[in-house]
Amino acid sequence: MLAATILAAGISAAPAAEPIVGSWRTASGETAKISPCGKAYCTTIVTGQHKGKRIGQMGGSGASYSGQITDPANGKTYEGTARVSGKSMKLTGCALKIFCKSQTWTRQ
DSSP states (O other), rough: HHHHHHHHHHTTTSSOOTTTOOEEEEETOEEEEEEEEETTTEEOSSSSSSOOOEEEEEETTTTTEEEEEEOOOOOOOOEEEEEETTEEEEEEEEEEETEEEEEEEEEE
């Protein structure tokens, strides 16, 4: 009985996943998976034309993340941010910190 109690306590004490972790529907309709990779979070396209491409790596916690985002269509990498709010995430990528584009992804 003591072993079961200790095991249950260990399971409940496990850290909760960051809000960014999971499967997301991109603006173009593909599915992207964000998962821990080292001390950051990596984004990989898992469906569609760009299936298997890793398109981002970000660090952060809670609702705010920053790092690099790659456009899978042209291979260009931009400095980017992600802001999670409920079941949506706004991603913004910038070139030269002045030319920025944003899109919203939805949690699946």
